[in-house]
Amino acid sequence: MRLRNILMITFLAAVAVTGCANAQQPQLTGARVVERSAKTGVQTAVQEIIKAEKGPAWMAYSVPVITGEHHMCCYGSARIMGNSACCGSCRLEGRDHDVSFGNQVGGCKATLASIFFVFMRFETGSIRQVRAFSPECAIDAPGSTIYWLQDVEPSQSIAYLESVLKQGDSLRGGSDEIVSAIALHAGATADAVLERLIQPGQPSKLRGQAAFWIGSTRGAHGLDILLALIKSDQDRQFLEQAIFAVSQNQEHERAFNELIRLARQDPRHEVREHSLFWLAQEAGQKAAGTITDAIENDPDTDVKKKAVFALSEMPKEEGVPLLIDQARKNRNPVVRKEAVFWLGQSEDPRALDFITSILEH
Numbered sequence: 001m002r003l004r005n006i007l008m009i010t011f012l013a014a015v016a017v018t019g020c021a022n023a024q025q026p027q028l029t030g031a032r033v034v035e036r037s038a039k040t041g042v043q044t045a046v047q048e049i050i051k052a053e054k055g056p057a058w059m060a061y062s063v064p065v066i067t068g069e070h071h072m073c074c075y076g077s078a079r080i081m082g083n084s085a086c087c088g089s090c091r092l093e094g095r096d097h098d099v100s101f102g103n104q105v106g107g108c109k110a111t112l113a114s115i116f117f118v119f120m121r122f123e124t125g126s127i128r129q130v131r132a133f134s135p136e137c138a139i140d141a142p143g144s145t146i147y148w149l150q151d152v153e154p155s156q157s158i159a160y161l162e163s164v165l166k167q168g169d170s171l172r173g174g175s176d177e178i179v180s181a182i183a184l185h186a187g188a189t190a191d192a193v194l195e196r197l198i199q200p201g202q203p204s205k206l207r208g209q210a211a212f213w214i215g216s217t218r219g220a221h222g223l224d225i226l227l228a229l230i231k232s233d234q235d236r237q238f239l240e241q242a243i244f245a246v247s248q249n250q251e252h253e254r255a256f257n258e259l260i261r262l263a264r265q266d267p268r269h270e271v272r273e274h275s276l277f278w279l280a281q282e283a284g285q286k287a288a289g290t291i292t293d294a295i296e297n298d299p300d301t302d303v304k305k306k307a308v309f310a311l312s313e314m315p316k317e318e319g320v321p322l323l324i325d326q327a328r329k330n331r332n333p334v335v336r337k338e339a340v341f342w343l344g345q346s347e348d349p350r351a352l353d354f355i356t357s358i359l360e361h
Contacts, residue, residue, distance in 0.1 A: 230262070246258060279291060
């Protein structure tokens with residue numbers, strides 16, 4: 001067994017030199033790696049390791065990742081090992097960690113990977129932390145023992161991670177990274193878990209986390225789930241999170257139109273307010289028209305005020321002229337006052353000129 005472990009460590013060190021982007025195993029430095037099989041099941045393999053090893057130590061494995069460009073690393077840190085193929089690096093025992101989407105992150109050009117890595121830290125008989133990493137992320141793990149699990153079935157990985165969620169606040173980093181790891185799994189099993197976590201009756205924090213991942217990674221089906229819940233749910237905190245998740249959906253045009261519909265037609269003022277806010281993050285005449293329509297026609301004063309604030313959140317080249325127009329022409333004194341206030345916060349020369357002209361008269 002000792003010779004096998006030495007060979008495994010040597011193999012991983014050799015892989016680290018070949019390039020992160022094509023790695024099927026994590027790019028580790030400074031770690032002692034022990035190979036194990038999970039053919040008998042993830043839970044069985046985990047329990048056998050925890051029973052034999054007090055820790056602290058780590059278990060890790062690879063599973064298929066959802067379609068898209070996903071980067072799980074620490075992009076504020078320098079690349080390690082002098083390898084330009086490794087985008088970002090993380091200290092395994094560190095706290096900084098980023099999950100991002102897009103084709104350029106922290107100077108790293110995206111690569112479409114087919115897998116990602118799940119790491120679980122354990123000590124004194126239980127899992128204490130879960131982390132997820134992209135194949136292109138270099139992991140600095142000086143002095144750590146890592147049990148590398150082979151033959152992991154993705155559905156068993158998801159089921160085990162869902163069971164770890166029950167530990168709640170005893171986990172370092174809470175539930176965020178566990179929900180992230182579940183969501184990054186490809187396949188219907190992960191979809192089903194996310195749909196369970198978002199339902200009424202689940203803890204509010206879990207619902208919000210599930211909403212984000214359903215909105216940002218599950219496309220049209222995820223958008224359908226969110227819209228159905230927004231229609232029926234009464235939890236104000238969840239509604240805010242769900243509307244944000246709609247704004248992050250990959251079906252961009254449809255999501256944008258749904259935000260417009262919610263901003264104009266939903267009977268609940270808080271839904272209209274939050275929809276207006278996220279519409280404001282979108283530049284363009286269509287968003288501006290919906291926001292100014294709310295200022296003119298929404299019967300709720302708080303919604304009008306939120307709509308004026310939404311104008312201040314638009315790009316300055318669009319938002320400042322609209323705020324000036326509201327401050328100059330709107331017949332509602334509350335709207336004019338709000339517009340002047342947000343103009344004052346903008347630090348834009350046009351806003352300063354307008355406010356100066358008011359004071360001079």
